[in-house]
Amino acid sequence: MKKDLLISAPEPTIRRMPTYVHYLKGLEAGPETFISTSKMSVDLGFDPTQIRKDLSYVDIVGKNRVGYPIEQLIKAIEDFLGWNIRKDAILVGAGHLGSALMGYERLDQYGINIVMAFDVQPGKVGEKIHGIEIRHISKMAEVIKQKNIQVGIITVPASQAQAVASMMEDSGIKAIWNFAPISLNISKNNVFVENALLYSSLSVLACKLKNL
Amino acid sequence: MKKDLLISAPEPTIRRMPTYVHYLKGLEAGPETFISTSKMSVDLGFDPTQIRKDLSYVDIVGKNRVGYPIEQLIKAIEDFLGWNIRKDAILVGAGHLGSALMGYERLDQYGINIVMAFDVQPGKVGEKIHGIEIRHISKMAEVIKQKNIQVGIITVPASQAQAVASMMEDSGIKAIWNFAPISLNISKNNVFVENALLYSSLSVLACKLKNL
DNA sequence: TAGATTGTTAATCGATTAACAATC
DNA sequence: TAGATTGTTAATCGATTAACAATC
Numbered sequence: 001m002k003k004d005l006l007i008s009a010p011e012p013t014i015r016r017m018p019t020y021v022h023y024l025k026g027l028e029a030g031p032e033t034f035i036s037t038s039k040m041s042v043d044l045g046f047d048p049t050q051i052r053k054d055l056s057y058v059d060i061v062g063k064n065r066v067g068y069p070i071e072q073l074i075k076a077i078e079d080f081l082g083w084n085i086r087k088d089a090i091l092v093g094a095g096h097l098g099s100a101l102m103g104y105e106r107l108d109q110y111g112i113n114i115v116m117a118f119d120v121q122p123g124k125v126g127e128k129i130h131g132i133e134i135r136h137i138s139k140m141a142e143v144i145k146q147k148n149i150q151v152g153i154i155t156v157p158a159s160q161a162q163a164v165a166s167m168m169e170d171s172g173i174k175a176i177w178n179f180a181p182i183s184l185n186i187s188k189n190n191v192f193v194e195n196a197l198l199y200s201s202l203s204v205l206a207c208k209l210k211n212l
Numbered sequence: 213m214k215k216d217l218l219i220s221a222p223e224p225t226i227r228r229m230p231t232y233v234h235y236l237k238g239l240e241a242g243p244e245t246f247i248s249t250s251k252m253s254v255d256l257g258f259d260p261t262q263i264r265k266d267l268s269y270v271d272i273v274g275k276n277r278v279g280y281p282i283e284q285l286i287k288a289i290e291d292f293l294g295w296n297i298r299k300d301a302i303l304v305g306a307g308h309l310g311s312a313l314m315g316y317e318r319l320d321q322y323g324i325n326i327v328m329a330f331d332v333q334p335g336k337v338g339e340k341i342h343g344i345e346i347r348h349i350s351k352m353a354e355v356i357k358q359k360n361i362q363v364g365i366i367t368v369p370a371s372q373a374q375a376v377a378s379m380m381e382d383s384g385i386k387a388i389w390n391f392a393p394i395s396l397n398i399s400k401n402n403v404f405v406e407n408a409l410l411y412s413s414l415s416v417l418a419c420k421l422k423n424l
Numbered sequence: 425t426a427g428a429t430t431g432t433t434a435a436t437c438g439a440t441t442a443a444c445a446a447t448c
Numbered sequence: 449t450a451g452a453t454t455g456t457t458a459a460t461c462g463a464t465t466a467a468c469a470a471t472c
Contacts, residue, residue: 265455
């Protein structure tokens, strides 16, 4: 629809989008080719108006009395989210979490392609985890520049996260996906930082449980 | 402060709290014993009024012209978040992500104690990962009831997440920390569900990168 | 046509931020 | 005292939701 003037969607809208995609993919197996926001509302527990508002940011047109064409809707949301654009990434910190991310095949479904990982531990450097080569952190800057890497994933302990982030910034990384529980300082503001905030999620759980 | 009438904090406030704790712990090593919201504002990039508003939900009193006592503030926020109350948990899905969570020693810092894990794969059942025993999923309900487990962590593929959630609900679990990218349906609403939403975080990154 | 649905405008709600009195 | 800071009240901002016209 519209899309003449490109107003970027509010962040809460962006955060709901993947839920729509995963839900819609589940419908693909079924007999229906169209889905209405009233049905989505029931299944997802979201307000139908909110769903329509969210979908208004996406390049799709619904049919009155019918709904949205499922397949096209999935494609449109994926395009909106940038999942169909490949983003080369490097990962720093090949510990438990880092390894889990490297093994998460699904990641390239989101357009993220981890081309290499870095660590400092001698036992890890030179090895491969889930097919991804691990090199010493001192080689990172060179690789980023050479391969024109856009995304850096930080899965090192909090104490080393800032140093890694600064190195990434200096090497020309465009965006950082940060799993360390600290707030990164980026001096120039040409690097976008997204914090995974697992501990925030866990804290909401703990807090609600406490007040039960 | 107040705390006479216990108004639960807004969720955005709860989500910022862990950032405060991690930041404050970093200060403990330093020479200062007090911290002002103006200093926190500079270091964290948050509005100082917002920080004071957030702290108003916590059982702490600041000193005029001085700030908040760091050590007491940490303790107060941790208490607020329920990190100091132990919550026994079970984890279902001993794959990459599940293993990473089992290996994440830090988890008990947040009060989460994973007592056992479950899976269906014969190669995994009977083994231990990071010291945590893995049993067959068919034993789950019994263990939850016997050990009075409160928290269930779901790290299975999306296709099996709903079935696991329903089993947890029936067994009397109080809260679910869900890593599967689907919206869980809980029939009775006496189970609190917190979605980790890693893919939402990743989508914000991909979306921002697309519009760069 | 009647009725279900989209898509938008307007109202509401809640969180953030500005302003400022109180304090030491 | 002067000035920095807390803690709160009021204003602002933005997201959610209600209402409804347009459509098929």
